[in-house]
Amino acid sequence: MRNASNVVTCGMISIVICSVNPAHLEEVRANIHATIGVPYEVLAYDNRNTGKGICEVYNQGAQESRFPIICFMHEDVQMRTPDWGKTVLGIFDAQPQAGIVGVAGGGYKSLAPSGWNCEQFQSDEKSFQHILQGYKYDNRPELYVNHNPRNEPLSEVVCVDGVWLCTRKELAIAKPFDQQLLKGFHGYDIDFCLSHFGSHKIYVTYDILMVHYSEGNFNKEWLDTILKLHQKWSQSLPLSICSLSEREIYFTEKRSIKELIEQMMDWEYSFWDIHRMLLVFRRSRKVSAKLFFKAYLHLLELSWQGSKSPSFKELRP
Structure with a gap:
């Protein structure tokens, strides 16, 4: 019609x-x-x-x-x-x-x-x-x-x-x-x-x-789906319509990536799924390498604490 x-x-x-x-x-x-x-x-x-x-x-x-x-x-x-x-x-x-x-x-x-x-x-x-x-x-x-x-x-x-x-x-x-x-x-x-x-x-x-x-x-x-989407756009992000300092961007992304890692662990993504996500995160031209390494350290700490979880069994020797 x-x-x-x-x-x-x-x-x-x-x-x-x-x-x-x-x-x-x-x-x-x-x-x-x-x-x-x-x-x-x-x-x-x-x-x-x-x-x-x-x-x-x-x-x-x-x-x-x-x-x-x-x-x-x-x-x-x-x-x-x-x-x-x-x-x-x-x-x-x-x-x-x-x-x-x-x-x-x-x-x-x-x-x-x-x-x-x-x-x-x-x-x-x-x-x-x-x-x-x-x-x-x-x-x-x-x-x-x-x-x-x-x-x-x-x-x-x-x-x-x-x-x-x-x-x-x-x-x-x-x-x-x-x-x-x-x-x-x-x-x-x-x-x-x-x-x-x-x-x-x-x-x-x-x-x-x-x-x-x-x-x-x-x-x-x-x-x-969002993970696929960010793989496509990672080099362009983050984007904002307001003027932000590097410090504001850094702490926003730090909070965001830490909470995402925790959510992915709760939803039983494997260590390697989260590892691949962080490698995509690293492609950005606007966020420092320091943040990537801090996020990776957070993943390692959490995975060590939860190493008895079935989702992380591939980490155990």
């Missing part, structure tokens, strides 16, 4: 959805129709039995879309802002360098493998968010998250959350989602943003509000 005429204009939006729940899809279709406020089309792909990852689906949607602005969005959301499509188009019209717009993003992308938000970055600029967060896995009420540390209508970030991600079609075609590396449903948003960071601006808007009915599932499968 398409909801726009065949004329391509700048005042129209293509919406691409990778669907696994027909009921959710119908709800979000109706919600989009009631709230978007501009001509649009919905390209929804039933991905329940295809074996395709979200990158492949999104790339297909970008190729088949007809309009200059594309909104990639999850189906478990509800838009709460009337005429939000006008806001999206207004941002791209007013900001020629705008390449990606979201509603949640991070101001620092760590070298240590992580999501878009580096919790160990001790600054108010670590996150910029304007969203109602629902909880699928926990029995908790919706949480209104409004973090705007600079008190501005639009904040520049390094990465945005893929729950709702708008971009120019030309960018999605020129540098598409990496469907060769990312076969599942994690990491696509970070990778897409890193592909365009530096050549175009990436923004979080506070003028659009939606509720996301799932908090996500950050499990071992997610981390496996």
